[in-house]
Amino acid sequence: MKKIRKINMGSAALFGGVLAGVYVFFGALLIYILEVLGALGEGKFLESFLGLTAGTFIGVVLAGVMAFVAGAVAGFFYALVYNVVANITGGLEIELTDS
Numbered sequence: 001m002k003k004i005r006k007i008n009m010g011s012a013a014l015f016g017g018v019l020a021g022v023y024v025f026f027g028a029l030l031i032y033i034l035e036v037l038g039a040l041g042e043g044k045f046l047e048s049f050l051g052l053t054a055g056t057f058i059g060v061v062l063a064g065v066m067a068f069v070a071g072a073v074a075g076f077f078y079a080l081v082y083n084v085v086a087n088i089t090g091g092l093e094i095e096l097t098d099s
Contacts, residue, residue, distance in 0.1 A: 005091040009079040016075020021068035028060040 035056060086092070 001093045001095055003091040003093050005086050007079040007082050007086075009076050009083070012079035013072040013076040016078070017068040017072030020071025020074070021064045024067035025060065025064035028063045032056045032060055
């Protein structure tokens with residue numbers, strides 16, 4: 001049995017930020033695609049598409065960036081709390097196999 005005694009807080013922040021940013025980016029991108037398809041169905045594609053493109057693209061990018069920041073902060077604090085608790089309890093025990 002091996003123990004995880006410490007998590008690198010910078011690595012956890014990066015992982016949390018990228019994970020949250022990717023989830024939100026693809027979710028917002030899906031909403032953007034659905035809005036464009038809705039504009040196509042209304043018959044006012046050009047007017048609707050031009051209005052949706054700039055605003056929604058900015059929204060997709062900003063949502064991804066804000067989610068990255070929030071995920072990075074959450075990952076950092078998760079690692080911080082884990083390191084404090086692992087220092088008290090000795091950490092998680094895991095079993096590794098060679099395969």
